[in-house]
Amino acid sequence: MIFPETWWGFLLSYLMAFIGGGILCAGAQLLIVKTKLTPARILVIFLIFGIFLQTVGAYEPLNNVFGAGISVPIVGFGASLAKGSISYAAEYGIPGAFAGGLIQTAFGIGAAVVASYIVTLLFNAKAK
Amino acid sequence: MAAGWKSESAIRRNARYSSYVEAISPKSGTLKSLLKAFAIGGLTCVISELLGDGIALAFPDLSTELVGAYTSMILVTVAVLFTGFGFYDVIARHGGAGSFLPITGFANAMSSAALEYKSEGLIFGTSVKMFNVVGPVVVNGIVWATVAGIIRYIIMLITL
Numbered sequence A: 001m002i003f004p005e006t007w008w009g010f011l012l013s014y015l016m017a018f019i020g021g022g023i024l025c026a027g028a029q030l031l032i033v034k035t036k037l038t039p040a041r042i043l044v045i046f047l048i049f050g051i052f053l054q055t056v057g058a059y060e061p062l063n064n065v066f067g068a069g070i071s072v073p074i075v076g077f078g079a080s081l082a083k084g085s086i087s088y089a090a091e092y093g094i095p096g097a098f099a100g101g102l103i104q105t106a107f108g109i110g111a112a113v114v115a116s117y118i119v120t121l122l123f124n125a126k127a128k
Numbered sequence B: 001m002a003a004g005w006k007s008e009s010a011i012r013r014n015a016r017y018s019s020y021v022e023a024i025s026p027k028s029g030t031l032k033s034l035l036k037a038f039a040i041g042g043l044t045c046v047i048s049e050l051l052g053d054g055i056a057l058a059f060p061d062l063s064t065e066l067v068g069a070y071t072s073m074i075l076v077t078v079a080v081l082f083t084g085f086g087f088y089d090v091i092a093r094h095g096g097a098g099s100f101l102p103i104t105g106f107a108n109a110m111s112s113a114a115l116e117y118k119s120e121g122l123i124f125g126t127s128v129k130m131f132n133v134v135g136p137v138v139v140n141g142i143v144w145a146t147v148a149g150i151i152r153y154i155i156m157l158i159t160l
Helices: A007-034 A039-055 A059-066 A074-092 A094-122 B002-024 B027-058 B064-085 B087-095 B103-116 B122-129 B135-159
Strands: none
Touching (some): A007 B027, A039 A074, A039 B135, A059 A074, A074 A094, A074 B103, A094 B122, B064 B087
16 A cells, blocks of 8 residues: 555555556456457466566565555466465475465465365356 | 459459458457456456455454455455356456456356366366366466575575
8 A cells, every 4th residue: 555544545545456457457358359368378477477576576566556456366366476485485495485385375275166166066057 | 354353343342341341340349348357357456455454454463464365265255156156257248357367267267167067076077177277377376486486595595
């Protein structure tokens, strides 16, 4: 958040989240419309972009400005994987680099897998 | 000569046809889909920001790290539930990239694959196919994050 203490700072943080997320998603949509890239490839491209941003240290300042606007798109998932790898490598050496990414993102992935499993038990696929 | 005339008319017809195709192909559709992706992606992020602020407000003792973790857990769970109820399909129809780029799209891709292959059994259907779509993201994420960690570790050793 840029100006956390004021009420308009709060409003600004929501505006920045909207703009950040909007730009990333419109960019991905442009790739869908203008190129033959499949969604899976585009996801991987944005993911690696996030890992790159974190590695060169550009993610934190962007996250301070855009907040959820950059952390909720897959870019943030990549950045958080890289953050985990980097910090665990700093603490445990090379082996930490292998574990850190998964540890950092385990909350989200764990929730997604368990929730998907439960929903599968409770629901049936909708006819398309 | 007849062939020449024919080909000339064919060229003219082709030109007319291309301009016709140009005219009816959805130019505004591209712009519209970009705006929709912007709006739905942006809105998802605003809701996430609100959710994070709400959690931070309700539990002031939580670290920023944990607030982020809980926010993504809630987002993911809601997206999976939406997929189960069939709401997410409606969002995805309009949102395009705005619905698959956020973490909610990741959860939707996972749960819809899990649901779709339920008929093949919980082990060989659901459990195998769950990572059908998100597998590339997880695999590439782990590989390149590990590379990033090793690179930064080596840089740290050099600059120490």
